[in-house]
Amino acid sequence: xxxxxxxxxxxxxxxxxxxxxxxxxxxxxxxxxxxxxxxxxxxxxxxxxxxxxxxxxxxxxxxxxxxxxxxxxxxxxxxxxxxxxxxxxxxxxxxxxxxxxxxxxxxxxxxxxx
Amino acid sequence: xxxxxxxxxxxxxxxxxxxxxxxxxxxxxxxxxxxxxxxxxxxxxxxxxxxxxxxxxxxxxxxxxxxxxxxxxxxxxxxxxxxxxxxxxxxxxxxxxxxxxxxxxxxxxxxxxxxx
Numbered sequence: 001x002x003x004x005x006x007x008x009x010x011x012x013x014x015x016x017x018x019x020x021x022x023x024x025x026x027x028x029x030x031x032x033x034x035x036x037x038x039x040x041x042x043x044x045x046x047x048x049x050x051x052x053x054x055x056x057x058x059x060x061x062x063x064x065x066x067x068x069x070x071x072x073x074x075x076x077x078x079x080x081x082x083x084x085x086x087x088x089x090x091x092x093x094x095x096x097x098x099x100x101x102x103x104x105x106x107x108x109x110x111x112x113x114x
Numbered sequence: 115x116x117x118x119x120x121x122x123x124x125x126x127x128x129x130x131x132x133x134x135x136x137x138x139x140x141x142x143x144x145x146x147x148x149x150x151x152x153x154x155x156x157x158x159x160x161x162x163x164x165x166x167x168x169x170x171x172x173x174x175x176x177x178x179x180x181x182x183x184x185x186x187x188x189x190x191x192x193x194x195x196x197x198x199x200x201x202x203x204x205x206x207x208x209x210x211x212x213x214x215x216x217x218x219x220x221x222x223x224x225x226x227x228x229x230x
Binding site: 034036042043044045046049057059090092094101102103104105106107108110 | 118120147149156162206217218219221222
């Protein structure tokens, strides 16, 4: 069966520090991978998605970047965090095939920038 | 452009039906979803509907799709305290069936609260 792991679960980082959140998927190959952010009182905002190794599409200009060094690994990074980067970050994977389109989400990382 | 809108809050009495509404803008959407998020957790898929369907029923859940008005609704019959959560509407852009890429755009979520 497929599983998705996201870590850490919570993170408190000072402004200006770097960030690295990792997401890995097991039990599937060549999934579509997604990073979403859920800010307090707001909905889910798509940040990045990837259809393959090294292929990253960015949805919004921001202080963050994403990388996919391996088929089932998706990393969200920042060189210098801003206060506005605080939020709940969710990784998701999805297989695009007939009859199965849902996205499966990790448990999320709550990031607080102080 | 791609936009999905929902009302932010809904309060219903236990045992009544809940109806959560959603509007979307992209007429090329192929799949529309309802996800549930419990406090501090990730999202779980409740149900989805293909864009060529008008209605889908799954136990206490009924999804209605009005493509002309780009309106999607989720009805939860006999609402229970365990249904308290945030419900997200989402649309997927991309071709039905095999596709190399497709985005999933989410609404702001509707927080459903149950009163006794």
